[in-house]
Amino acid sequence: MVKLTSAEIKAIKALGSKKFRDSEGLFVVEGEKLVSEALASGFKIERILKRDEIGEQQMARISALDSPSPVLAVIRKAEPKPAVAAKGLYLALDSVRDPGNLGTIMRIADWFGIDGIFASQDTVDQYNPKVVQASMGAVFRKTVLYCDIPQLCESFHAAGLPVYGTFLDGSDIYAADFKPEGLIVMGSESFGISAAVGEHVDARIKIPTYAEGPGAESLNVAVATAVTVAEFKRRTR
Protein backbone atom coordinates (compact mmCIF):
# COMPACT_ATOMS: atom_id res chain seq x y z
CA MET A 1 0.00 0.00 0.00
CA VAL A 2 1.44 3.40 -1.01
CA LYS A 3 1.28 6.00 1.73
CA LEU A 4 0.61 9.58 0.59
CA THR A 5 2.16 12.39 2.63
CA SER A 6 -0.23 14.91 4.13
CA ALA A 7 1.27 17.53 1.80
CA GLU A 8 0.37 15.35 -1.19
CA ILE A 9 -3.18 14.85 0.03
CA LYS A 10 -3.52 18.58 0.68
CA ALA A 11 -2.20 19.44 -2.80
CA ILE A 12 -4.75 17.17 -4.51
CA LYS A 13 -7.66 18.38 -2.39
CA ALA A 14 -6.67 21.99 -3.08
CA LEU A 15 -7.46 21.39 -6.77
CA GLY A 16 -11.12 21.44 -5.78
CA SER A 17 -10.77 25.22 -5.76
CA LYS A 18 -10.34 27.37 -8.87
CA LYS A 19 -7.61 29.46 -7.20
CA PHE A 20 -5.31 26.43 -6.91
CA ARG A 21 -6.27 24.98 -10.29
CA ASP A 22 -5.23 28.32 -11.79
CA SER A 23 -1.98 28.68 -9.85
CA GLU A 24 -0.92 25.06 -10.38
CA GLY A 25 -2.31 24.66 -13.91
CA LEU A 26 -3.75 21.30 -12.87
CA PHE A 27 -7.16 19.65 -12.48
CA VAL A 28 -8.53 16.32 -11.28
CA VAL A 29 -10.64 13.66 -13.01
CA GLU A 30 -12.13 10.61 -11.31
CA GLY A 31 -13.48 7.30 -12.55
CA GLU A 32 -12.19 4.64 -14.90
CA LYS A 33 -13.95 5.99 -17.97
CA LEU A 34 -12.78 9.58 -17.57
CA VAL A 35 -9.23 8.57 -16.68
CA SER A 36 -9.01 6.33 -19.75
CA GLU A 37 -10.31 9.21 -21.89
CA ALA A 38 -7.65 11.43 -20.31
CA LEU A 39 -4.96 8.89 -21.21
CA ALA A 40 -6.14 8.80 -24.82
CA SER A 41 -6.55 12.57 -25.07
CA GLY A 42 -3.03 13.86 -25.33
CA PHE A 43 -3.45 15.87 -22.11
CA LYS A 44 -0.40 15.58 -19.86
CA ILE A 45 -1.13 13.24 -16.94
CA GLU A 46 0.80 14.32 -13.85
CA ARG A 47 -0.25 11.48 -11.58
CA ILE A 48 -2.60 8.49 -11.45
CA LEU A 49 -3.78 7.19 -8.09
CA LYS A 50 -5.52 3.82 -7.82
CA ARG A 51 -7.60 2.62 -4.92
CA ASP A 52 -5.88 -0.77 -5.15
CA GLU A 53 -2.55 0.93 -4.51
CA ILE A 54 -3.40 3.64 -1.98
CA GLY A 55 -6.32 1.98 -0.19
CA GLU A 56 -9.94 2.96 0.27
CA GLN A 57 -9.31 5.38 3.15
CA GLN A 58 -6.71 7.50 1.38
CA MET A 59 -8.86 7.48 -1.79
CA ALA A 60 -11.82 8.81 0.22
CA ARG A 61 -9.62 11.62 1.53
CA ILE A 62 -8.56 12.89 -1.91
CA SER A 63 -11.84 12.24 -3.77
CA ALA A 64 -14.47 14.92 -4.39
CA LEU A 65 -17.13 12.26 -5.03
CA ASP A 66 -19.67 10.92 -2.53
CA SER A 67 -18.64 7.39 -3.51
CA PRO A 68 -14.95 7.50 -4.44
CA SER A 69 -14.11 5.68 -7.65
CA PRO A 70 -11.26 3.19 -8.22
CA VAL A 71 -9.01 5.74 -9.92
CA LEU A 72 -8.18 9.44 -9.84
CA ALA A 73 -5.83 11.39 -12.10
CA VAL A 74 -4.17 14.78 -11.78
CA ILE A 75 -3.96 16.37 -15.22
CA ARG A 76 -2.32 19.46 -16.67
CA LYS A 77 -4.83 21.96 -18.03
CA ALA A 78 -4.90 22.75 -21.75
CA GLU A 79 -3.59 26.11 -22.89
CA PRO A 80 -6.54 28.28 -23.89
CA LYS A 81 -6.65 28.82 -27.64
CA PRO A 82 -7.01 32.35 -29.01
CA ALA A 83 -10.49 33.41 -30.12
CA VAL A 84 -10.90 33.38 -33.87
CA ALA A 85 -14.16 34.33 -35.48
CA ALA A 86 -14.09 32.08 -38.50
CA LYS A 87 -16.96 30.55 -40.46
CA GLY A 88 -18.61 27.94 -38.30
CA LEU A 89 -20.97 27.67 -35.37
CA TYR A 90 -19.88 28.93 -31.95
CA LEU A 91 -21.45 29.13 -28.49
CA ALA A 92 -21.10 31.90 -25.92
CA LEU A 93 -22.29 31.46 -22.33
CA ASP A 94 -23.29 34.56 -20.39
CA SER A 95 -22.96 33.76 -16.64
CA VAL A 96 -23.75 30.05 -16.60
CA ARG A 97 -23.16 29.20 -12.94
CA ASP A 98 -24.19 25.59 -12.49
CA PRO A 99 -21.32 23.09 -13.03
CA GLY A 100 -23.72 20.38 -14.24
CA ASN A 101 -25.03 22.74 -16.91
CA LEU A 102 -21.58 23.72 -18.19
CA GLY A 103 -20.44 20.08 -18.30
CA THR A 104 -23.60 19.09 -20.15
CA ILE A 105 -23.17 21.98 -22.61
CA MET A 106 -19.58 20.86 -23.31
CA ARG A 107 -20.91 17.35 -24.02
CA ILE A 108 -23.58 18.83 -26.34
CA ALA A 109 -20.96 20.96 -28.13
CA ASP A 110 -18.87 17.83 -28.61
CA TRP A 111 -21.78 15.77 -30.03
CA PHE A 112 -22.95 18.52 -32.39
CA GLY A 113 -19.48 19.51 -33.56
CA ILE A 114 -19.58 23.10 -32.29
CA ASP A 115 -16.47 24.96 -33.47
CA GLY A 116 -15.76 26.83 -30.23
CA ILE A 117 -17.18 27.62 -26.80
CA PHE A 118 -16.75 31.03 -25.17
CA ALA A 119 -17.90 32.07 -21.70
CA SER A 120 -18.06 35.19 -19.57
CA GLN A 121 -15.50 35.43 -16.76
CA ASP A 122 -18.23 34.76 -14.17
CA THR A 123 -19.22 31.46 -15.81
CA VAL A 124 -18.23 28.41 -13.74
CA ASP A 125 -14.69 27.12 -14.35
CA GLN A 126 -14.41 24.37 -16.98
CA TYR A 127 -12.04 22.42 -14.71
CA ASN A 128 -14.38 22.45 -11.70
CA PRO A 129 -14.66 18.75 -10.69
CA LYS A 130 -18.44 18.71 -11.22
CA VAL A 131 -18.08 20.24 -14.69
CA VAL A 132 -15.46 17.64 -15.58
CA GLN A 133 -17.72 14.78 -14.40
CA ALA A 134 -20.82 16.12 -16.21
CA SER A 135 -18.85 16.64 -19.43
CA MET A 136 -18.35 12.85 -19.70
CA GLY A 137 -14.97 13.40 -21.30
CA ALA A 138 -15.87 16.35 -23.52
CA VAL A 139 -13.43 18.34 -21.40
CA PHE A 140 -10.65 16.55 -23.31
CA ARG A 141 -12.02 17.55 -26.72
CA LYS A 142 -13.58 20.97 -26.15
CA THR A 143 -12.02 23.97 -24.41
CA VAL A 144 -13.94 26.93 -23.03
CA LEU A 145 -12.36 30.31 -23.70
CA TYR A 146 -13.27 32.81 -20.98
CA CYS A 147 -13.53 36.35 -22.35
CA ASP A 148 -15.56 39.54 -22.54
CA ILE A 149 -18.76 38.57 -24.33
CA PRO A 150 -19.77 42.03 -25.69
CA GLN A 151 -16.27 42.34 -27.19
CA LEU A 152 -16.56 38.81 -28.61
CA CYS A 153 -19.88 39.71 -30.26
CA GLU A 154 -18.19 42.71 -31.87
CA SER A 155 -15.42 40.51 -33.24
CA PHE A 156 -18.08 38.32 -34.88
CA HIS A 157 -19.74 41.39 -36.35
CA ALA A 158 -16.38 42.61 -37.64
CA ALA A 159 -15.94 39.25 -39.39
CA GLY A 160 -19.40 39.62 -40.97
CA LEU A 161 -20.89 36.81 -38.87
CA PRO A 162 -24.26 37.01 -37.09
CA VAL A 163 -24.78 36.91 -33.31
CA TYR A 164 -27.90 35.10 -32.07
CA GLY A 165 -29.29 35.27 -28.57
CA THR A 166 -32.02 33.18 -26.95
CA PHE A 167 -34.74 35.28 -25.29
CA LEU A 168 -38.19 34.40 -24.01
CA ASP A 169 -39.61 37.08 -26.36
CA GLY A 170 -37.45 36.13 -29.36
CA SER A 171 -38.61 34.88 -32.77
CA ASP A 172 -39.46 31.23 -33.23
CA ILE A 173 -36.23 29.40 -34.21
CA TYR A 174 -38.14 27.30 -36.75
CA ALA A 175 -39.70 30.28 -38.49
CA ALA A 176 -36.71 32.63 -38.22
CA ASP A 177 -34.69 33.03 -41.35
CA PHE A 178 -31.19 32.65 -40.03
CA LYS A 179 -27.91 31.40 -41.42
CA PRO A 180 -26.68 28.28 -39.60
CA GLU A 181 -23.38 29.91 -38.65
CA GLY A 182 -22.09 32.58 -36.32
CA LEU A 183 -22.36 32.89 -32.56
CA ILE A 184 -25.24 31.68 -30.36
CA VAL A 185 -25.36 33.37 -26.95
CA MET A 186 -27.04 31.51 -24.08
CA GLY A 187 -27.95 33.31 -20.86
CA SER A 188 -27.70 32.46 -17.19
CA GLU A 189 -29.98 30.02 -15.35
CA SER A 190 -31.70 32.79 -13.38
CA PHE A 191 -31.59 35.91 -15.51
CA GLY A 192 -31.09 34.89 -19.12
CA ILE A 193 -28.87 37.10 -21.28
CA SER A 194 -27.72 40.29 -19.50
CA ALA A 195 -28.71 43.70 -20.88
CA ALA A 196 -25.05 44.55 -21.55
CA VAL A 197 -24.68 41.47 -23.77
CA GLY A 198 -28.19 41.75 -25.27
CA GLU A 199 -27.25 45.04 -26.95
CA HIS A 200 -24.73 43.18 -29.11
CA VAL A 201 -27.15 40.50 -30.29
CA ASP A 202 -28.41 40.82 -33.90
CA ALA A 203 -31.25 38.30 -33.77
CA ARG A 204 -33.33 37.40 -30.74
CA ILE A 205 -34.50 33.80 -31.07
CA LYS A 206 -36.71 31.49 -29.04
CA ILE A 207 -37.63 27.81 -28.83
CA PRO A 208 -41.42 27.72 -29.21
CA THR A 209 -43.56 26.17 -26.48
CA TYR A 210 -46.43 23.83 -27.33
CA ALA A 211 -48.07 23.80 -23.90
CA GLU A 212 -51.82 24.30 -23.91
CA GLY A 213 -52.78 26.41 -20.93
CA PRO A 214 -50.22 27.31 -18.27
CA GLY A 215 -46.94 25.51 -18.73
CA ALA A 216 -43.24 25.72 -18.00
CA GLU A 217 -41.82 29.24 -17.99
CA SER A 218 -38.49 28.21 -19.41
CA LEU A 219 -36.19 25.36 -20.31
CA ASN A 220 -32.96 24.42 -18.54
CA VAL A 221 -30.05 26.25 -20.25
CA ALA A 222 -28.31 23.04 -21.35
CA VAL A 223 -31.57 21.71 -22.80
CA ALA A 224 -32.19 25.01 -24.61
CA THR A 225 -28.64 24.93 -25.97
CA ALA A 226 -29.16 21.41 -27.34
CA VAL A 227 -32.47 22.17 -29.05
CA THR A 228 -31.12 25.39 -30.60
CA VAL A 229 -27.87 23.83 -31.78
CA ALA A 230 -29.70 20.77 -33.15
CA GLU A 231 -31.91 23.05 -35.27
CA PHE A 232 -28.98 25.16 -36.53
CA LYS A 233 -27.13 21.97 -37.47
CA ARG A 234 -30.20 20.48 -39.17
CA ARG A 235 -30.19 23.51 -41.47
CA THR A 236 -26.62 22.85 -42.59
CA ARG A 237 -27.59 19.44 -43.95
Add this chain to the structure above:
Amino acid sequence: MVKLTSAEIKAIKALGSKKFRDSEGLFVVEGEKLVSEALASGFKIERILKRDEIGEQQMARISALDSPSPVLAVIRKAEPKPAVAAKGLYLALDSVRDPGNLGTIMRIADWFGIDGIFASQDTVDQYNPKVVQASMGAVFRKTVLYCDIPQLCESFHAAGLPVYGTFLDGSDIYAADFKPEGLIVMGSESFGISAAVGEHVDARIKIPTYAEGPGAESLNVAVATAVTVAEFKRRTR
Protein backbone atom coordinates in the same frame (compact mmCIF):
# COMPACT_ATOMS: atom_id res chain seq x y z
CA MET B 1 -41.55 31.36 17.16
CA VAL B 2 -43.51 28.16 16.53
CA LYS B 3 -41.92 25.09 18.09
CA LEU B 4 -42.27 21.84 16.12
CA THR B 5 -42.50 18.60 18.07
CA SER B 6 -39.86 16.01 17.39
CA ALA B 7 -42.61 13.79 15.94
CA GLU B 8 -43.52 16.55 13.46
CA ILE B 9 -39.89 17.02 12.43
CA LYS B 10 -39.48 13.28 12.02
CA ALA B 11 -42.65 13.03 9.92
CA ILE B 12 -41.47 15.72 7.49
CA LYS B 13 -37.94 14.32 7.22
CA ALA B 14 -39.40 10.85 6.57
CA LEU B 15 -40.89 12.20 3.32
CA GLY B 16 -37.37 12.23 1.93
CA SER B 17 -37.87 8.49 1.43
CA LYS B 18 -40.18 6.95 -1.16
CA LYS B 19 -41.52 4.42 1.35
CA PHE B 20 -43.01 7.16 3.52
CA ARG B 21 -44.14 9.31 0.57
CA ASP B 22 -46.07 6.25 -0.64
CA SER B 23 -47.58 5.31 2.73
CA GLU B 24 -48.52 8.90 3.64
CA GLY B 25 -49.48 10.05 0.13
CA LEU B 26 -47.47 13.23 0.72
CA PHE B 27 -44.40 14.98 -0.65
CA VAL B 28 -42.36 18.11 0.12
CA VAL B 29 -41.53 21.17 -1.96
CA GLU B 30 -39.14 23.93 -0.93
CA GLY B 31 -38.56 27.51 -2.05
CA GLU B 32 -40.84 30.47 -2.63
CA LYS B 33 -41.31 29.85 -6.34
CA LEU B 34 -42.24 26.16 -6.02
CA VAL B 35 -44.51 26.77 -3.03
CA SER B 36 -46.36 29.53 -4.87
CA GLU B 37 -46.76 27.21 -7.88
CA ALA B 38 -48.11 24.56 -5.50
CA LEU B 39 -50.65 27.03 -4.12
CA ALA B 40 -51.82 27.90 -7.64
CA SER B 41 -51.86 24.29 -8.81
CA GLY B 42 -54.94 22.86 -7.18
CA PHE B 43 -52.84 20.29 -5.31
CA LYS B 44 -53.94 19.95 -1.69
CA ILE B 45 -51.48 21.71 0.62
CA GLU B 46 -51.29 19.96 3.99
CA ARG B 47 -48.92 22.37 5.70
CA ILE B 48 -46.75 25.41 5.00
CA LEU B 49 -43.73 26.11 7.17
CA LYS B 50 -41.96 29.46 7.01
CA ARG B 51 -38.49 30.22 8.29
CA ASP B 52 -39.81 33.47 9.79
CA GLU B 53 -42.21 31.48 11.92
CA ILE B 54 -40.21 28.39 12.86
CA GLY B 55 -36.71 29.87 12.88
CA GLU B 56 -33.59 29.03 10.93
CA GLN B 57 -32.56 26.10 13.10
CA GLN B 58 -35.82 24.18 12.83
CA MET B 59 -35.95 24.95 9.08
CA ALA B 60 -32.47 23.47 8.65
CA ARG B 61 -33.64 20.32 10.45
CA ILE B 62 -36.61 19.67 8.13
CA SER B 63 -35.02 20.86 4.86
CA ALA B 64 -33.43 18.53 2.31
CA LEU B 65 -31.50 21.42 0.74
CA ASP B 66 -27.91 22.43 1.47
CA SER B 67 -29.09 26.00 1.99
CA PRO B 68 -32.61 25.83 3.43
CA SER B 69 -35.06 28.18 1.73
CA PRO B 70 -37.54 30.55 3.44
CA VAL B 71 -40.51 28.23 2.95
CA LEU B 72 -41.37 24.53 2.78
CA ALA B 73 -44.72 22.92 2.02
CA VAL B 74 -46.09 19.43 2.58
CA ILE B 75 -48.38 18.51 -0.29
CA ARG B 76 -50.77 15.67 -1.04
CA LYS B 77 -49.70 13.63 -4.08
CA ALA B 78 -51.88 13.57 -7.18
CA GLU B 79 -53.81 10.40 -7.94
CA PRO B 80 -52.17 8.66 -10.90
CA LYS B 81 -54.32 8.84 -14.00
CA PRO B 82 -55.02 5.65 -15.96
CA ALA B 83 -52.95 5.06 -19.07
CA VAL B 84 -54.84 5.81 -22.26
CA ALA B 85 -53.21 5.41 -25.64
CA ALA B 86 -54.92 8.21 -27.54
CA LYS B 87 -53.67 10.24 -30.47
CA GLY B 88 -50.92 12.51 -29.24
CA LEU B 89 -47.27 12.36 -28.28
CA TYR B 90 -46.20 10.39 -25.20
CA LEU B 91 -42.92 9.65 -23.46
CA ALA B 92 -41.86 6.42 -21.75
CA LEU B 93 -38.74 6.25 -19.56
CA ASP B 94 -36.98 2.92 -19.21
CA SER B 95 -34.98 2.96 -15.92
CA VAL B 96 -34.11 6.64 -15.66
CA ARG B 97 -32.35 6.75 -12.28
CA ASP B 98 -31.05 10.27 -11.84
CA PRO B 99 -33.51 12.63 -10.09
CA GLY B 100 -32.16 15.68 -11.93
CA ASN B 101 -32.79 13.94 -15.25
CA LEU B 102 -36.40 13.00 -14.42
CA GLY B 103 -37.17 16.52 -13.13
CA THR B 104 -35.64 18.05 -16.27
CA ILE B 105 -37.61 15.64 -18.49
CA MET B 106 -40.85 16.65 -16.72
CA ARG B 107 -39.98 20.31 -17.40
CA ILE B 108 -39.29 19.46 -21.07
CA ALA B 109 -42.60 17.55 -21.34
CA ASP B 110 -44.36 20.58 -19.88
CA TRP B 111 -42.72 23.03 -22.32
CA PHE B 112 -43.34 20.87 -25.39
CA GLY B 113 -46.90 19.91 -24.45
CA ILE B 114 -46.29 16.16 -24.19
CA ASP B 115 -49.61 14.36 -23.61
CA GLY B 116 -48.38 11.89 -21.03
CA ILE B 117 -45.25 10.55 -19.31
CA PHE B 118 -44.85 6.87 -18.44
CA ALA B 119 -41.96 5.28 -16.59
CA SER B 120 -40.76 1.82 -15.60
CA GLN B 121 -41.16 0.89 -11.94
CA ASP B 122 -37.41 1.23 -11.38
CA THR B 123 -37.36 4.83 -12.63
CA VAL B 124 -36.75 7.36 -9.82
CA ASP B 125 -39.90 8.52 -7.97
CA GLN B 126 -41.49 11.70 -9.36
CA TYR B 127 -41.95 13.03 -5.81
CA ASN B 128 -38.28 12.57 -4.84
CA PRO B 129 -37.23 16.02 -3.51
CA LYS B 130 -34.50 16.41 -6.14
CA VAL B 131 -36.94 15.54 -8.94
CA VAL B 132 -39.41 18.09 -7.62
CA GLN B 133 -36.72 20.81 -7.48
CA ALA B 134 -35.36 20.05 -10.96
CA SER B 135 -38.88 20.01 -12.45
CA MET B 136 -39.21 23.74 -11.64
CA GLY B 137 -42.92 23.32 -11.00
CA ALA B 138 -43.68 20.89 -13.85
CA VAL B 139 -44.52 18.36 -11.10
CA PHE B 140 -47.77 20.30 -10.63
CA ARG B 141 -48.74 20.06 -14.30
CA LYS B 142 -47.36 16.70 -15.42
CA THR B 143 -47.77 13.34 -13.72
CA VAL B 144 -45.60 10.30 -14.33
CA LEU B 145 -47.46 7.03 -14.56
CA TYR B 146 -45.29 4.09 -13.44
CA CYS B 147 -46.12 0.93 -15.33
CA ASP B 148 -44.80 -2.05 -17.26
CA ILE B 149 -43.20 -0.55 -20.39
CA PRO B 150 -43.41 -3.62 -22.71
CA GLN B 151 -47.13 -3.87 -21.89
CA LEU B 152 -47.52 -0.13 -22.50
CA CYS B 153 -45.88 -0.49 -25.92
CA GLU B 154 -48.36 -3.25 -26.76
CA SER B 155 -51.29 -0.98 -25.79
CA PHE B 156 -49.96 1.65 -28.21
CA HIS B 157 -49.69 -1.00 -30.93
CA ALA B 158 -53.24 -2.13 -30.20
CA ALA B 159 -54.40 1.46 -30.68
CA GLY B 160 -52.57 1.62 -34.01
CA LEU B 161 -49.96 4.05 -32.72
CA PRO B 162 -46.21 3.72 -33.35
CA VAL B 163 -43.57 3.14 -30.68
CA TYR B 164 -40.21 4.87 -31.19
CA GLY B 165 -37.03 4.14 -29.29
CA THR B 166 -33.74 6.05 -29.24
CA PHE B 167 -30.72 3.86 -29.94
CA LEU B 168 -27.12 4.68 -30.81
CA ASP B 169 -27.53 2.60 -33.98
CA GLY B 170 -30.99 3.97 -34.89
CA SER B 171 -31.99 5.89 -38.03
CA ASP B 172 -31.35 9.61 -38.20
CA ILE B 173 -34.41 11.37 -36.71
CA TYR B 174 -34.26 14.03 -39.43
CA ALA B 175 -34.20 11.55 -42.29
CA ALA B 176 -36.60 9.01 -40.77
CA ASP B 177 -40.11 9.04 -42.10
CA PHE B 178 -42.12 8.97 -38.91
CA LYS B 179 -45.50 10.28 -37.83
CA PRO B 180 -45.22 12.90 -35.08
CA GLU B 181 -47.42 10.93 -32.71
CA GLY B 182 -47.21 7.80 -30.62
CA LEU B 183 -44.80 6.80 -27.89
CA ILE B 184 -41.12 7.75 -27.63
CA VAL B 185 -39.12 5.45 -25.35
CA MET B 186 -35.97 6.85 -23.73
CA GLY B 187 -33.44 4.54 -22.09
CA SER B 188 -31.42 4.65 -18.90
CA GLU B 189 -28.35 6.84 -18.34
CA SER B 190 -25.99 3.88 -18.33
CA PHE B 191 -27.50 1.20 -20.53
CA GLY B 192 -29.99 2.86 -22.87
CA ILE B 193 -33.17 0.94 -23.67
CA SER B 194 -33.25 -2.57 -22.21
CA ALA B 195 -33.48 -5.60 -24.52
CA ALA B 196 -36.88 -6.53 -23.04
CA VAL B 197 -38.30 -3.13 -23.99
CA GLY B 198 -36.38 -2.88 -27.27
CA GLU B 199 -38.33 -5.87 -28.66
CA HIS B 200 -41.51 -3.81 -28.54
CA VAL B 201 -40.09 -0.80 -30.38
CA ASP B 202 -41.22 -0.34 -34.01
CA ALA B 203 -38.71 2.26 -35.10
CA ARG B 204 -35.19 2.71 -33.79
CA ILE B 205 -34.23 6.37 -34.06
CA LYS B 206 -31.10 8.39 -33.35
CA ILE B 207 -30.03 12.01 -33.01
CA PRO B 208 -27.18 12.40 -35.53
CA THR B 209 -23.76 13.55 -34.37
CA TYR B 210 -21.80 16.18 -36.28
CA ALA B 211 -18.46 15.68 -34.56
CA GLU B 212 -15.47 15.43 -36.86
CA GLY B 213 -13.08 12.87 -35.49
CA PRO B 214 -13.61 11.32 -32.06
CA GLY B 215 -16.43 12.95 -30.16
CA ALA B 216 -18.99 12.37 -27.43
CA GLU B 217 -20.33 8.84 -27.26
CA SER B 218 -23.80 9.90 -26.20
CA LEU B 219 -26.00 12.72 -25.01
CA ASN B 220 -27.50 13.10 -21.54
CA VAL B 221 -30.95 11.45 -21.50
CA ALA B 222 -32.81 14.69 -20.73
CA VAL B 223 -30.96 16.46 -23.55
CA ALA B 224 -31.73 13.62 -25.97
CA THR B 225 -35.39 13.74 -24.92
CA ALA B 226 -35.56 17.48 -25.63
CA VAL B 227 -33.94 17.26 -29.07
CA THR B 228 -36.14 14.31 -30.10
CA VAL B 229 -39.37 15.85 -28.81
CA ALA B 230 -38.52 19.23 -30.39
CA GLU B 231 -38.11 17.54 -33.78
CA PHE B 232 -41.36 15.53 -33.45
CA LYS B 233 -43.22 18.70 -32.47
CA ARG B 234 -41.66 20.68 -35.35
CA ARG B 235 -43.20 18.16 -37.74
CA THR B 236 -46.69 18.79 -36.38
CA ARG B 237 -46.52 22.46 -37.35
